[in-house]
Amino acid sequence: MNNSLDILSLPKHQDNLAHAYIVEGIDIKKRLINIQGLTRSLLCQTEQTIVGDFCGHCHSCNLLNADTHPDFMMVNADEGTIGVDDVRAISQFLSNMSHLSGNQVVVIEHAENMTENASNALLKTLEEPTNKCFIFLLCKTKSVLLPTILSRCQFIQINNKSKDELKLTYPELADYIIGFSNNSESELAKWVEEQKVEEFTEVYQLFIQWLKKQIPNFVISNKVLSNPLMSSFLLYLIEKRIRQLMLKSAKTGNSTSALTASKLLTKYNQTSNLIKGQNKALAMSQLLTSVEPLIR
Numbered sequence: 111m112n113n114s115l116d117i118l119s120l121p122k123h124q125d126n127l128a129h130a131y132i133v134e135g136i137d138i139k140k141r142l143i144n145i146q147g148l149t150r151s152l153l154c155q156t157e158q159t160i161v162g163d164f165c166g167h168c169h170s171c172n173l174l175n176a177d178t179h180p181d182f183m184m185v186n187a188d189e190g191t192i193g194v195d196d197v198r199a200i201s202q203f204l205s206n207m208s209h210l211s212g213n214q215v216v217v218i219e220h221a222e223n224m225t226e227n228a229s230n231a232l233l234k235t236l237e238e239p240t241n242k243c244f245i246f247l248l249c250k251t252k253s254v255l256l257p258t259i260l261s262r263c264q265f266i267q268i269n270n271k272s273k274d275e276l277k278l279t280y281p282e283l284a285d286y287i288i289g290f291s292n293n294s295e296s297e298l299a300k301w302v303e304e305q306k307v308e309e310f311t312e313v314y315q316l317f318i319q320w321l322k323k324q325i326p327n328f329v330i331s332n333k334v335l336s337n338p339l340m341s342s343f344l345l346y347l348i349e350k351r352i353r354q355l356m357l358k359s360a361k362t363g364n365s366t367s368a369l370t371a372s373k374l375l376t377k378y379n380q381t382s383n384l385i386k387g388q389n390k391a392l393a394m395s396q397l398l399t400s401v402e403p404l405i406r
């Protein structure tokens with residue numbers, strides 16, 4: 111059985127794989143599908159040579175299906191952080207002998223959530239890999255990881271579909287929705303399934319009206335405030351507008367307004383998570399008031 115991995119850049123034979131890989135790609139689902147295929151192929155007891163191949167029915171494949179494989183460890187922290195204790199658990203796990211095929215696999219999902227101390231603790235494990243262990247660090251972009259970690263890992267880049275390919279798959283979606291997803295197909299599929307498209311369109315139209323000064327600030331901020339997804343969508347639209355203006359002003363040589371707007375937006379993004387309750391509305395309204403004359 112072949113899992114048709116995206117990861118075509120990997121060596122064909124297991125013996126040639128490195129011990130540690132950083133798997134980089136914006137689409138979380140794609141990252142996971144790829145890594146599941148790799149894990150299967152590394153742990154399968156029947157197909158042990160070709161990367162990507164697995165039988166799907168041996169004892170090991172069955173244990174993986176049941177999420178009870180003793181040689182597989184998944185560290186997941188999509189919220190919160192991965193701390194030193196988590197990394198200690200990894201080295202503890204790897205110090206055991208493999209129970210089945212001989213290989214051991216550790217997957218760290220959201221590796222960007224590792225604390226600095228945890229990263230430093232992981233270095234030791236990366237420096238002294240046990241013979242048949244494989245560690246995969248999954249993240250959106252490797253630039254968020256410590257250089258010392260980067261220097262000890264190989265990279266796997268999982269490519270997203272291009273904007274044009276996504277437009278073919280989702281002809282009904284506007285460019286600004288595809289752009290907001292960062293070309294993430296799984297994100298788009300989720301939004302379509304959850305029927306968010308209409309809401310995006312509504313916020314987009316409000317944004318255009320707001321830029322034209324046809325509606326006051328509170329109409330648009332009231333629309334998005336109680337909804338984190340729509341709030342970030344509005345911020346994305348503002349950022350996109352600022353970028354357009356910067357491009358334009360690069361030609362005319364006057365980019366002061368766009369730069370000021372960009373600074374205000376960055377400041378807001380840095381502090382808005384800390385703001386709670388009523389003050390959130392106030393902060394958003396302040397941002398809109400200050401940015402509006404700069405990006406019109």
Ligand SMILES: [Zn+2]
Binds near residue numbers: 156171
């Ligand atoms: Zn198998």
